[in-house]
Amino acid sequence: MESMLESRARQVRVLLNSNYAVAYAARDADVDVVAAYPITPQTGVVEKLSEMIANGELDAEMIHVESEHSALSAIIGASAVGARVFTATSSQGLEFMHELLHIASGMRLPLVMSVATRALSAPINIWNDYSDLMNVRDSSWITLIASTAQEVYDSIIEAFMVSEDPRVLLPSIVAYDGFWMSHTYEPLYIPEDRRVVSKILPRRPRYVLDPDNPITIGSLVNPDWYYEIKYQQVEAMKEAYRVIREADTKIKYYLGRAYEPIESYMAEDSEILVLTYGGAYETLQSAVDMMRSEGLRVGALKLRLWRPFPVEDLKSKVGDAENLIVVDRAISYGASIEGPAALEVIAAFYKGKSCPTISSFIAGIGGRPVSEEDFKGIVKKALKLGDKALKMGSIHWGVRGASYE
Amino acid sequence: MSSALRIRGVRDLPREEFFAPGHGLCAGCTASTIIRHLLKVSGKDTIIVNATGCVEVSTTMYPYTSWRTPWLHVAFENAAAAASGVEAALKAMARKGLVDPERRINIIVLAGDGGTYDIGFQALSGMLERGHRVMYVLYDNEAYMNTGIQRSGSTPLHAWTTTTPIGKVLRGKIQFKKPIAEIVAAHRIPYVATANIAYPIDMDQKFLKGLQVDGPSFIHVLQPCPTGWRFDPRYGIKAGKLAVETAMWINWEIIMGDFKVTTRVPKRKHVKHYLTIQGRFRGLTDEEIEEIQRLVDREVERINNMVGEEVIGPLTD
Numbered sequence: 001m002e003s004m005l006e007s008r009a010r011q012v013r014v015l016l017n018s019n020y021a022v023a024y025a026a027r028d029a030d031v032d033v034v035a036a037y038p039i040t041p042q043t044g045v046v047e048k049l050s051e052m053i054a055n056g057e058l059d060a061e062m063i064h065v066e067s068e069h070s071a072l073s074a075i076i077g078a079s080a081v082g083a084r085v086f087t088a089t090s091s092q093g094l095e096f097m098h099e100l101l102h103i104a105s106g107m108r109l110p111l112v113m114s115v116a117t118r119a120l121s122a123p124i125n126i127w128n129d130y131s132d133l134m135n136v137r138d139s140s141w142i143t144l145i146a147s148t149a150q151e152v153y154d155s156i157i158e159a160f161m162v163s164e165d166p167r168v169l170l171p172s173i174v175a176y177d178g179f180w181m182s183h184t185y186e187p188l189y190i191p192e193d194r195r196v197v198s199k200i201l202p203r204r205p206r207y208v209l210d211p212d213n214p215i216t217i218g219s220l221v222n223p224d225w226y227y228e229i230k231y232q233q234v235e236a237m238k239e240a241y242r243v244i245r246e247a248d249t250k251i252k253y254y255l256g257r258a259y260e261p262i263e264s265y266m267a268e269d270s271e272i273l274v275l276t277y278g279g280a281y282e283t284l285q286s287a288v289d290m291m292r293s294e295g296l297r298v299g300a301l302k303l304r305l306w307r308p309f310p311v312e313d314l315k316s317k318v319g320d321a322e323n324l325i326v327v328d329r330a331i332s333y334g335a336s337i338e339g340p341a342a343l344e345v346i347a348a349f350y351k352g353k354s355c356p357t358i359s360s361f362i363a364g365i366g367g368r369p370v371s372e373e374d375f376k377g378i379v380k381k382a383l384k385l386g387d388k389a390l391k392m393g394s395i396h397w398g399v400r401g402a403s404y405e
Numbered sequence: 406m407s408s409a410l411r412i413r414g415v416r417d418l419p420r421e422e423f424f425a426p427g428h429g430l431c432a433g434c435t436a437s438t439i440i441r442h443l444l445k446v447s448g449k450d451t452i453i454v455n456a457t458g459c460v461e462v463s464t465t466m467y468p469y470t471s472w473r474t475p476w477l478h479v480a481f482e483n484a485a486a487a488a489s490g491v492e493a494a495l496k497a498m499a500r501k502g503l504v505d506p507e508r509r510i511n512i513i514v515l516a517g518d519g520g521t522y523d524i525g526f527q528a529l530s531g532m533l534e535r536g537h538r539v540m541y542v543l544y545d546n547e548a549y550m551n552t553g554i555q556r557s558g559s560t561p562l563h564a565w566t567t568t569t570p571i572g573k574v575l576r577g578k579i580q581f582k583k584p585i586a587e588i589v590a591a592h593r594i595p596y597v598a599t600a601n602i603a604y605p606i607d608m609d610q611k612f613l614k615g616l617q618v619d620g621p622s623f624i625h626v627l628q629p630c631p632t633g634w635r636f637d638p639r640y641g642i643k644a645g646k647l648a649v650e651t652a653m654w655i656n657w658e659i660i661m662g663d664f665k666v667t668t669r670v671p672k673r674k675h676v677k678h679y680l681t682i683q684g685r686f687r688g689l690t691d692e693e694i695e696e697i698q699r700l701v702d703r704e705v706e707r708i709n710n711m712v713g714e715e716v717i718g719p720l721t722d
Contacts, residue, residue: 032494032497032498032501032503033490033493033494033497035489035490035493059497059500059501060497061493061494061496061497063489063490063493063535064535065486065489065531066527066528066530066531066534067527067528067531069482069483069486069528070483070485070486070489070527070528070531071486073479073480073483073486073487073490073528074486074487074489074490074493075490076479076487076490077454077477077479077486077487077488077489077490077491077494078490078491078493078494079490079494080477080487080490080491081452081491081494081495081498081504082494082498082503082504083490083493083494083497083498083503085490085494099480100479100480100483103479103480107479203503209452209475209476209477209491210475211449211450211451211452211474211475211510214472214473214474214475214476215475215476216465216470216472216475216476217475217476217477217478218455218465218476218477218478218479219465219466219467219470219478220461220462220465220466220467221467222466222467225467225468
């Protein structure tokens with residue numbers, strides 16, 4: 001992300017953790033209904049939004065639901081009558097919503113949800129990894145993964161822009177690291193005047209429950225129609241890519257910050273590229289600096305857009321690099337390659353003109369820190385194994401009892 | 406719903422129909438009759454939130470719909486939560502001028518017994534506790550009829566269902582029917598009532614009262630089901646009547662905590678009259694029927710004590 005301080009909107013510098021950055025973004029988006037249930041490490045979002053509503057800073061209805069299942073159900077109902085809606089969750093909460101994730105996207109409702117990612121039970125663990133998010137990858141939600149509080153703020157605004165676009169009408173998730181980001185404070189810029197956000201986010205008409213034009217939403221569809229309706233979702237998800245790129249341009253114009261589906265650092269002349277997502281990307285950039293000073297031609301890539309998966313952006317960012325190391329923070333148990341992002345990356349390069357040597361690493365599960373030293377070790381290991389690395393599946397980094405020699 | 410609407414007889418009901426014919430409910434299904442009445446009372450300015458169930462699958466077979474009011478179905482267990490969202494959205498949008506703040510829209514949940522007693526219970530309790538202005542209409546056919554007659558928390562004692570067969574060891578459902586309306590009343594909401602399609606005016610008056618309160622209301626309607634209860638499709642209303650005449654079902658209401666029986670039964674019939682017209686109780690022994698009778702006797706005594714007079718009379722037949 002490059003910073004453009006000379007932007008259209010006057011902005012103020014604030015100090016927020018990513019949970020609060022979410023709340024400020026939802027406030028500035030002027031949401032009408034928030035329904036959420038407390039869960040660590042997301043809770044700060046609901047607390048901050050409750051505070052904003054209680055102080056009259058945000059005119060919205062807060063539904064203090066009795067579960068995450070009802071949280072998503074309630075905002076589905078609210079969105080169906082035309083409200084701009086928001087919820088936030090983590091881990092078990094996201095899993096509890098699972099059934100409704102598919103219903104929300106199937107109904108083509110422009111919901112926006114933030115996910116402070118967290119490991120899944122059992123064993124119960126409140127700390128960060130991306131198992132929760134990766135579990136919902138097939139639910140047809142546009143998914144952005146942010147690496148900084150600034151990006152969290154901007155991504156929530158962007159999510160509303162994309163979801164509510166008539167060419168898309170799919171719900172969105174903005175994910176970020178639980179604790180590593182949800183509970184750490186960073187400086188960021190937000191518009192001084194919220195009206196600039198209203199300008200980027202106009203209220204757009206769509207089909208809603210209205211007694212003057214009664215419609216039926218959520219009907220029973222049999223085999224003669226179901227597939228066609230679901231195929232429209234396939235198309236909408238593809239279309240979302242273009243709309244996201246347009247939204248990136250608008251965010252750059254109004255807020256002065258430029259985002260890409262795949263972000264890169266020192267990648268242009270790199271022989272070795274390491275790709276990861278979320279807050280670890282910041283650590284990875286420091287590790288790249290360290291390795292560069294040691295003479296390694298290494299660069300960093302970040303997967304910002306997870307759904308729809310940006311195949312062409314990935315290919316162009318990887319360019320002629322010889323080695324591509326994917327560091328996942330979730331496990332797809334029993335998969336041929338257990339790293340979910342690695343699988344996508346491999347599929348993206350299948351039978352392409354040029355394909356780097358790809359290796360898949362999994363690190364940081366259940367809140368285990370991933371340091372610069374870890375990234376350095378991963379790169380060393382990947383270079384040593386070369387083509388052999390992928391034959392081993394995914395390499396579980398820093399776990400006791402795993403052997404890959 | 407016009408605020409001037411008074412219902413003393415069927416002639417007071419609007420002629421306008423908001424529930425279109427051509428749906429796929431079973432012959433003799435009383436749910437469609439309940440809905441016709443409900444929508445006549447609530448009128449055009451209504452949003453229906455329907456839980457998964459018989460009504461949902463039978464009335465919205467894509468690309469057709471029987472609903473002339475806005476209608477939403479999300480899932481099985483969350484109609485109350487979805488309706489909470491609809492209500493909250495209209496409130497917020499009215500404040501912001503996005504919808505007409507002067508227009509009162511009726512938000513009505515329509516759910517079966519499975520979606521209310523069992524899987525939807527948590528969402529229902531949450532909605533009641535939060536106090537959303539939603540009328541929850543439970544159409545109770547006493548089993549999971551949509552999936553093919555499996556027992557629910559509402560199935561009465563000794564009733565046959567496909568998961569509670571009347572066998573040599575286990576005799577139909579071995580548990581009692583959960584007193585859902587009283588559990589709802591324990592949430593101290595402004596209006597709770599039980600109703601029965603065989604007493605349509607009483608039912609319609611209750612719909613009207615439920616829509617007029619400023620908060621949640623709950624109308625529990627007995628919905629005789631020819632397919633699941635195993636009776637001839639022409640006997641739906643008769644079954645409903647017999648349920649009241651035997652006191653297997655009592656029509657009552659609670660307005661702001663005041664309990665009142667709305668259909669008095671001076672002379673009570675023996676439960677066998679109600680049970681023997683239904684195939685689901687076929688095969689019960691006299692002793693088992695007497696066991697059900699004793700339960701009803703006890704319930705009648707409790708209700709009469711609560712009211713302070715004999716609103717349900719003695720067994721005469």
